[in-house]
Amino acid sequence: MAAGTVTLSADVAVQVGQFALAVDLTVDSGDVVGIVGPNGAGKSTLLRVLAGLLALDAGRVALDGVVLDDPASGVFVPPEARPAGVVFQDYLLFPHLSALDNVAFGCRRRGVPRREARRRAREWLDRMGLADRAAARPAELSGGQAQRIALARALATDPALLLLDEPLAALDAPTRRDVRRDLHHHLDAFHGVRLLVTHDPLDALTLADRIVVIEDGRVVQTGRPDEIAAQPRSAYVAELVGTNLFRGTAAGGVVRTASGADLAVVDTAAVGAVFVVIPPAAVALYRTRPDGSPRNTWPATVAGVDRLGDRTRVRVTGPLTLVADVTPAAAAELPAEVWVAVKATEIQVYPA
Amino acid sequence: MSRRPPGPVVAVAVLAVALFALPLAGLLWRAPWRSAWRELSSHDALTALRLSLQTSVLATAVAVLLGTPLAWVQARVAYPGRSVVRAVTMLPMVLPPVVGGVALLLALGRRGLVGRYLDGAGVHLPFHLSGAVAAEAFVAMPFFVLTLEAALRSVDPRLEEAARTLGAGPWAVFTRVTLPLVRPSLVAGALLCWARALGEFGATITFAGNLPGHTQTLPLFVYVKLEGSSPDAAVILSLVLLAVSLVVLVGLRERWLRAL
Amino acid sequence: MTAACGSAASGASGPVTVFAAASLTDVFGALPKSDVRPTFDFAGSQALVTQIQQGAPADVFASADQKSMQKLVDAGLVEAPKVFARNALEIAVAPGNPKHVSGLADLARRDIVVVLADSSVPAGNYAHQALATAGVTVHPKSLELDVKSTLAKVTSGEADAAIVYATDVKAAGAKASGVEIPTAQNVIATYPIAVVKATRHHAAAQAFVDAVRSSSGQRALADRGFLSAA
Numbered sequence: 001m002a003a004g005t006v007t008l009s010a011d012v013a014v015q016v017g018q019f020a021l022a023v024d025l026t027v028d029s030g031d032v033v034g035i036v037g038p039n040g041a042g043k044s045t046l047l048r049v050l051a052g053l054l055a056l057d058a059g060r061v062a063l064d065g066v067v068l069d070d071p072a073s074g075v076f077v078p079p080e081a082r083p084a085g086v087v088f089q090d091y092l093l094f095p096h097l098s099a100l101d102n103v104a105f106g107c108r109r110r111g112v113p114r115r116e117a118r119r120r121a122r123e124w125l126d127r128m129g130l131a132d133r134a135a136a137r138p139a140e141l142s143g144g145q146a147q148r149i150a151l152a153r154a155l156a157t158d159p160a161l162l163l164l165d166e167p168l169a170a171l172d173a174p175t176r177r178d179v180r181r182d183l184h185h186h187l188d189a190f191h192g193v194r195l196l197v198t199h200d201p202l203d204a205l206t207l208a209d210r211i212v213v214i215e216d217g218r219v220v221q222t223g224r225p226d227e228i229a230a231q232p233r234s235a236y237v238a239e240l241v242g243t244n245l246f247r248g249t250a251a252g253g254v255v256r257t258a259s260g261a262d263l264a265v266v267d268t269a270a271v272g273a274v275f276v277v278i279p280p281a282a283v284a285l286y287r288t289r290p291d292g293s294p295r296n297t298w299p300a301t302v303a304g305v306d307r308l309g310d311r312t313r314v315r316v317t318g319p320l321t322l323v324a325d326v327t328p329a330a331a332a333e334l335p336a337e338v339w340v341a342v343k344a345t346e347i348q349v350y351p352a
Numbered sequence: 353m354s355r356r357p358p359g360p361v362v363a364v365a366v367l368a369v370a371l372f373a374l375p376l377a378g379l380l381w382r383a384p385w386r387s388a389w390r391e392l393s394s395h396d397a398l399t400a401l402r403l404s405l406q407t408s409v410l411a412t413a414v415a416v417l418l419g420t421p422l423a424w425v426q427a428r429v430a431y432p433g434r435s436v437v438r439a440v441t442m443l444p445m446v447l448p449p450v451v452g453g454v455a456l457l458l459a460l461g462r463r464g465l466v467g468r469y470l471d472g473a474g475v476h477l478p479f480h481l482s483g484a485v486a487a488e489a490f491v492a493m494p495f496f497v498l499t500l501e502a503a504l505r506s507v508d509p510r511l512e513e514a515a516r517t518l519g520a521g522p523w524a525v526f527t528r529v530t531l532p533l534v535r536p537s538l539v540a541g542a543l544l545c546w547a548r549a550l551g552e553f554g555a556t557i558t559f560a561g562n563l564p565g566h567t568q569t570l571p572l573f574v575y576v577k578l579e580g581s582s583p584d585a586a587v588i589l590s591l592v593l594l595a596v597s598l599v600v601l602v603g604l605r606e607r608w609l610r611a612l
Numbered sequence: 613m614t615a616a617c618g619s620a621a622s623g624a625s626g627p628v629t630v631f632a633a634a635s636l637t638d639v640f641g642a643l644p645k646s647d648v649r650p651t652f653d654f655a656g657s658q659a660l661v662t663q664i665q666q667g668a669p670a671d672v673f674a675s676a677d678q679k680s681m682q683k684l685v686d687a688g689l690v691e692a693p694k695v696f697a698r699n700a701l702e703i704a705v706a707p708g709n710p711k712h713v714s715g716l717a718d719l720a721r722r723d724i725v726v727v728l729a730d731s732s733v734p735a736g737n738y739a740h741q742a743l744a745t746a747g748v749t750v751h752p753k754s755l756e757l758d759v760k761s762t763l764a765k766v767t768s769g770e771a772d773a774a775i776v777y778a779t780d781v782k783a784a785g786a787k788a789s790g791v792e793i794p795t796a797q798n799v800i801a802t803y804p805i806a807v808v809k810a811t812r813h814h815a816a817a818q819a820f821v822d823a824v825r826s827s828s829g830q831r832a833l834a835d836r837g838f839l840s841a842a
Binding site: 051052053078079080081082084085086088092094095096097105106109110153154157 | 508510511513514515516517518519520521524528529532533535
């Protein structure tokens with residue numbers, strides 16, 4: 001990919017049966033954009049439109065100034081002619097081809113001679129740390145390996161647009177952790193437009209620089225992860241970002257967050273850059289300094305109280321800006337200044 | 353995990369095997385082994401065997417060439433009247449083959465619906481090897497089409513979409529992804545088709561006639577022998593037909609028929 | 613049918629299974645009604661012989677040739693056969709004889725598509741004899757497995773000429789014309805009929821045989837183009 005900014009502008013209107021998607025989106029290659037939303041919100045439909053698997057009813061899709069779909073002027077570039085790489089949910093590797101030939105498939109179809117296509121595919125397998133799995137059929141690959149082959153297959157054609165549909169959803173939790181870190185690196189190294197569809201808040205918050213929330217076929221909110229977390233505009237978004245996520249550096253069972261706070265964690269093996277996740281239900285608020293001195297305790301200021309169904313979400317500022325879930329009764333009695341306590345066992349640490 | 357099969361199921365399964373095996377045993381029991389070699393090496397028998405292999409392979413080729421696009425359209429294109437087309441293409445399976453032969457005559461015979469124009473163009477199917485091929489293809493093609501159509505339906509269309517995003521046009525998707533994915537079923541269907549064509553009798557005799565060296569395939573030869581001078585030869589040749597089919601089916605089973 | 617009823621005082625009525633040559637299909641189906649209720653199994657004579665040898669439940673066997681009947685006589689499976697009809701060969705051609713076939717010699721012409729019955733069936737055997745007698749070599753396009761399908765190739769228009777029985781040409785009505793074969797070249801088929809020894813309805817079986825040989829039976833045969841037995 002040549003240096004410089006690539007911009008995708010998509011004004012999308014499609015009707016699929018009873019479902020209507022109407023989304024206007026501009027993405028440039030500086031950001032990884034996470035498309036999030038509940039099931040059936042239209043995330044995958046949007047991806048299909050961008051990939052050319054679904055034609056627009058109205059609107060316009062253009063990448064780097066080149067029109068890909070514009071029903072008004074009769075332009076439609078079919079998927080095979082778009083400079084897009086797609087990583088599908090369940091990966092959709094070709095079961096009749098080896099891992100190597102899966103990765104070489106795109107280059108072959110775009111006219112690269114077999115030898116050269118295989119050479120490039122081998123390079124990608126090397127980069128993915130899967131050189132020894134070149135001859136394996138997809139059925140013989142582990143979930144994490146298959147995910148990386150799918151990513152390599154999408155990247156091997158050197159696309160200008162990378163679309164990922166729930167890239168981590170099919171993995172079990174431990175694999176997911178490792179693959180998420182790898183994916184983060186590969187997304188960083190890719191210079192085109194990057195779009196990631198996910199329903200998992202952690203994936204969105206850890207992988208995306210900008211988040212677009214889609215509900216029922218419409219964009220309901222867009223912004224940086226911390227902006228969205230600070231002011232969720234719907235119950236779904238509140239739920240989505242209702243988790244406390246920080247970047248930090250781990251050493252010897254302590255994570256120092258970017259804001260300078262130290263958190264004691266159980267995971268003493270974690271070293272270096274990490275993500276720290278604290279579920280709101282794990283944050284306890286006290287009127288006075290709690291007894292028994294849990295290690296992660298500090299004074300804080302109540303910055304806001306939101307009712308969310310049967311729970312109440314309290315935002316507190318201090319060494320760490322956090323949300324905590326408490327009962328409405330407890331919230332009613334909270335003073336302006338409180339003590340925050342978080343058990344080390346409740347803090348999750350992920351390599352970044 | 354070891355699984356103990358329920359007794360009654362096994363008993364009935366054994367009965368079913370007997371249903372297939374007993375007639376074969378009857379042939380073996382009745383076979384005049386002493387004259388077997390003489391019957392087999394007779395010119396007429398060899399001619400009929402060669403003709404049978406020739407016509408059944410050609411009929412299978414016709415079925416694969418015409419049936420593959422048909423199966424694809426049936427599996428992938430939703431158009432009004434698709435179920436009618438499916439019923440029509442399955443008709444030869446339920447039609448008595450002799451009736452099929454009559455129908456072919458009325459369509460492709462010298463005075464048939466289309467045959468009259470073929471005749472004008474110098475194309476004569478009846479009494480010609482091509483007629484035997486046409487009759488066998490007519491009767492056997494549904495086995496191929498149905499097998500392949502079922503396989504095509506089971507292919508995940510998203511795999512084809514994935515191929516599109518990787519630069520494959522519709523034709524490349526078909527040849528590079530769809531066909532390789534259904535290859536086991538394609539081969540299995542072609543084998544079924546071939547086996548059915550090899551044993552074809554009724555439509556061939558009615559449409560193509562019975563002339564040694566031209567349209568007299570092995571089943572026809574067997575019938576003539578059975579009705580006429582040497583029922584012994586008929587038994588021996590039936591066994592040859594069986595042996596050829598068995599060798600091919602068993603030989604290829606391990607590799608391909610798992611898809612069935 | 614009075615003869616049949618009169619000659620069989622008791623047990624002459626009832627079901628009778630008649631195995632008859634395919635060429636008798638039309639005429640047997642049209643026999644005058646009587647107390648005998650025949651059910652028919654029409655097939656090639658040779659096939660019927662095989663079936664009777666294997667114990668098929670036939671009460672009467674009517675063959676289109678002596679050879680087939682003789683096999684059952686030799687095996688002791690039937691009572692003494694009686695000839696009840698004869699049948700001459702004829703050349704069946706398209707209605708109006710558009711190819712102007714005038715005799716067996718024309719069947720050697722290149723512009724004529726000829727179909728014969730296979731020599732394993734009586735009609736085919738006779739046709740080969742007749743052609744040999746006439747000294748004609750033909751190149752048939754097909755050797756059909758029975759005489760009805762031989763004729764069908766002409767009536768459907770696939771073939772221009774076929775050698776079949778005179779009765780077949782007559783039965784085809786307007787769908788085929790017949791060209792007679794001179795007596796010197798012709799082969800006359802004789803049709804024997806016999807009661808099967810294993811019958812359990814002997815009186816009824818005998819009554820059927822008598823009915824076929826009666827004057828009304830013979831009239832019905834003559835109407836269909838059969839020659840008289842004598």
